[in-house]
Amino acid sequence: MNKINIAIDGHSSCGKGTLARYLSQALGYVMIDSGAMYRAVTLAALRSGVDVHNEQELSALLPGLDIEFRKNPENGRSELWLNGVYEEPNIRTMEVANSVSAVSKHSSVRRFLVAMQRNMGAHKGVVMDGRDIGTVVFPDAALKIFMTAAPEIRAARRFKELTAAGVQTSLEAVLDNLNGRDAQDSSRADSPLLMANDAKLLDNSNLSIEAQSQIALQWAEEAIGKRS
Ligand code: DC
Numbered sequence: 001m002n003k004i005n006i007a008i009d010g011h012s013s014c015g016k017g018t019l020a021r022y023l024s025q026a027l028g029y030v031m032i033d034s035g036a037m038y039r040a041v042t043l044a045a046l047r048s049g050v051d052v053h054n055e056q057e058l059s060a061l062l063p064g065l066d067i068e069f070r071k072n073p074e075n076g077r078s079e080l081w082l083n084g085v086y087e088e089p090n091i092r093t094m095e096v097a098n099s100v101s102a103v104s105k106h107s108s109v110r111r112f113l114v115a116m117q118r119n120m121g122a123h124k125g126v127v128m129d130g131r132d133i134g135t136v137v138f139p140d141a142a143l144k145i146f147m148t149a150a151p152e153i154r155a156a157r158r159f160k161e162l163t164a165a166g167v168q169t170s171l172e173a174v175l176d177n178l179n180g181r182d183a184q185d186s187s188r189a190d191s192p193l194l195m196a197n198d199a200k201l202l203d204n205s206n207l208s209i210e211a212q213s214q215i216a217l218q219w220a221e222e223a224i225g226k227r228s
Helices: 016-027 034-047 055-064 094-104 107-120 133-137 151-164 171-187 209-227
Strands: 005-010 030-033 067-071 078-082 126-130 143-148 200-203
Touching: 005 016, 005 133, 016 030, 016 126, 016 143, 016 209, 030 034, 030 078, 030 107, 034 055, 034 067, 034 078, 034 094, 034 107, 034 126, 055 107, 094 107, 094 171, 107 126, 107 133, 126 133, 133 143, 143 209, 151 171, 200 209
Parallel strands: 005 126, 005 143, 030 126, 143 200
Antiparallel strands: 067 078
16 A cells, blocks of 8 residues: 655644654554654754854754664654664753754754655655644645644643653743744744645644544545555
């Protein structure tokens, strides 16, 4: 059967990763979390003391970054490794979350990561989630999904996740972070967060994970059927 690429875009913390993981497992596809790549660049910048608003300083870092996803055999999840080191927990901190939109604004950073992402999807069979996947990375993707949910619902879900992972934060700080990121991601000049004209909208404010999974799997099967 023909494989397709599936693009999942949308607001921060609305379950794009959960849906991408579900679809990749159901279809036997590779899942790629493009946000993890922007987070990895941000982590490298913070560690080396680079000013995240200074595009020249950031660009100088890029050639030295080896970003890859490796599958964890214990849970089947694809995890981020930076320069040969497992960094999955370190890219998920609030410190990185607070600087990642500034880093991802810069065109040189975007060009560098988009080229890597297109390579990863060159043979199809990829489910990639992010902000510009259906509009810029894979404009020809056979299925594009645009996800959203009410900000308060998204903040409550993310707060629960962070607290469970032992991260000390407040619901207000999480809500502020996601509102701030949505505003910055939607208003940047290069590749802003936009719903592609041919994307399907999935508002999961009042949907269970199971319900959203079934809706999206049906869309995927229809899209694969059309290409076969
Ligand atoms: O998906 P995430 O929340 O982990 O992404 C972190 C940030 O990375 C997000 O606030 C904006 C940026 N990003 C982007 O600009 N383009 C993408 N394709 C994915 C993420």
